[in-house]
Amino acid sequence: MSGSASAGVLDAVASRTVVLASADAGLRERLRRVLLGLRWQVREAVGGAEAMAFLEDRRAEALLVDSWLPDLEVGEFAGQMRLLYPGMELLRVDGVMEAGGARSPRRNELLHALREAQDAPVGSLSGMNDTAVWAAAPTVIPAGGVPSATWGKTESRVGRTALRESVLERADGAGVAMSTALPEMVGMSSRMLELGRMIRLVAPRSTTVLIEGETGTGKEVVARAVHRLSSRSAKAFAVLNCAAIPETLLEAELFGHTRGAFTGAVQSRTGRIEAAHGGTLFLDEIGEMPLALQAKMLRFLESGELQRVGDNETVRVDVRVIAATHQPLEQRAEERAFRLDLYHRLAVFPVEVPALRMRVDDIPLLAEHFLEQMGKETPRKQLAGETMPLLRQYGWPGNVRELMHVLERGAILCGEQPEIGVSHIRFGRVTQG
Numbered sequence: 065m066s067g068s069a070s071a072g073v074l075d076a077v078a079s080r081t082v083v084l085a086s087a088d089a090g091l092r093e094r095l096r097r098v099l100l101g102l103r104w105q106v107r108e109a110v111g112g113a114e115a116m117a118f119l120e121d122r123r124a125e126a127l128l129v130d131s132w133l134p135d136l137e138v139g140e141f142a143g144q145m146r147l148l149y150p151g152m153e154l155l156r157v158d159g160v161m162e163a164g165g166a167r168s169p170r171r172n173e174l175l176h177a178l179r180e181a182q183d184a185p186v187g188s189l190s191g192m193n194d195t196a197v198w199a200a201a202p203t204v205i206p207a208g209g210v211p212s213a214t215w216g217k218t219e220s221r222v223g224r225t226a227l228r229e230s231v232l233e234r235a236d237g238a239g240v241a242m243s244t245a246l247p248e249m250v251g252m253s254s255r256m257l258e259l260g261r262m263i264r265l266v267a268p269r270s271t272t273v274l275i276e277g278e279t280g281t282g283k284e285v286v287a288r289a290v291h292r293l294s295s296r297s298a299k300a301f302a303v304l305n306c307a308a309i310p311e312t313l314l315e316a317e318l319f320g321h322t323r324g325a326f327t328g329a330v331q332s333r334t335g336r337i338e339a340a341h342g343g344t345l346f347l348d349e350i351g352e353m354p355l356a357l358q359a360k361m362l363r364f365l366e367s368g369e370l371q372r373v374g375d376n377e378t379v380r381v382d383v384r385v386i387a388a389t390h391q392p393l394e395q396r397a398e399e400r401a402f403r404l405d406l407y408h409r410l411a412v413f414p415v416e417v418p419a420l421r422m423r424v425d426d427i428p429l430l431a432e433h434f435l436e437q438m439g440k441e442t443p444r445k446q447l448a449g450e451t452m453p454l455l456r457q458y459g460w461p462g463n464v465r466e467l468m469h470v471l472e473r474g475a476i477l478c479g480e481q482p483e484i485g486v487s488h489i490r491f492g493r494v495t496q497g
């Protein structure tokens with residue numbers, strides 16, 4: 065991404081590398097020029113995911129991060145980078161730096177570069193973050209933890225979704241404020257916050273994710289959040305429910321087929337895997353995939369290559385696979401109903417979405433959320449005082465989906481009344497969907 069021919073010459077002599085993570089092209093350009101002059105090799109990343117990929121690929125001596133990133137929460141990203149690369153200088157472009165390390169000459173040099181970039185002619189200021197504070201005496205962020213109060217200050221400037229914040233306990237007992245809740249995943253219970261944290265960590269990579277959880281817990285919500293937070297978010301999110309498609313058609317649906325490959329194949333067709341090229345493929349109910357197809361899926365996951373049904377040609381496809389199951393897959397593998405090798409290949413990063421009865425404290429928030437949603441079409445209902453204890457006591461076999469349906473039913477049953485009372489709550493058959 066670094067540009068001109070003169071930059072190329074300088075790159076060749078520079079021995080130290082700095083990764084520059086900012087969505088602001090103007091800012092990157094100005095910093096790059098100054099840093100190249102100081103004989104730094106510069107790698108530019110438009111977001112956190114790209115910066116992480118650079119750092120995994122090659123060591124860097126320093127990381128400069130903008131105060132807002134399009135794909136990741138800056139505080140959490142910086143905290144993770146600090147843990148993964150303890151020796152690397154880590155500075156925010158507004159001059160905020162992390163503690164843990166004396167003022168090294170290298171750090172001073174980077175701070176100098178930041179000020180130089182600030183003082184550059186106004187002509188090249190286009191696109192610069194005009195709210196950035198170019199602190200003369202940088203604010204210090206405690207090592208290992210990034211208080212959102214500090215990092216959050218400039219976050220609202222690009223109209224991003226406000227993240228709900230919570231205080232997590234660190235292993236050493238110190239409270240660390242972190243944004244872990246995801247906007248699409250209502251719930252502030254510790255299990256949901258931990259799940260949010262896991263999603264943020266894994267999302268920027270292309271790692272395969274296996275989502276386990278009972279029906280209606282929100283597995284698809286999780287899969288979509290992973291996609292949204294990844295660098296693939298602008299590309300397709302393709303869904304295939306392995307339980308919903310007859311076994312005989314599933315292979316062609318996944319891998320595509322040529323014309324005449326089988327009876328009824330009057331035209332050739334691109335499969336779902338290819339359709340998701342560059343994006344994410346969500347394989348729902350993976351436990352239902354027939355054993356023969358599991359072998360083929362494993363081959364694809366290992367090689368990144370596939371053959372359409374009836375075709376000898378090999379096609380390379382770049383997709384990130386996310387799989388979900390409501391059945392304990394490891395147990396299915398032990399029973400030989402699921403291939404153990406595929407299970408291991410899918411479960412590179414397993415996450416479990418907890419059942420609603422394990423997080424009853426989320427019920428009031430979820431209920432509010434659904435009543436609010438329903439209130440957009442019909443008059444907004446409230447829960448009567450005695451209704452919440454009833455909702456908290458119930459076992460919710462259909463989990464969040466069932467809660468949504470019970471409230472919808474309650475809103476209908478209470479008619480013109482503004483409150484959903486105990487008599488309007490009917491727990492019924494679990495609705496699948």
Ligand SMILES: Nc1ncnc2c1ncn2[C@@H]1O[C@H](COP(=O)(O)OP(=O)(O)OP(=O)(O)O)[C@@H](O)[C@H]1O
Pocket residue numbers: 248249250251277278279280281282283284285286390433464465468496497
């Ligand atoms: N944490 C949540 N916040 C808001 N809505 C949620 C949450 N979890 C689930 N939902 C909603 O509940 C419904 C069920 O969620 P989803 O389809 O993701 O569940 P699932 O685990 O995939 O279920 P199944 O196993 O039946 O496929 C959806 O309408 C979803 O939007």
Ligand SMILES: [Mg+2]
Pocket residue numbers: 283284348
């Ligand atoms: Mg689902």
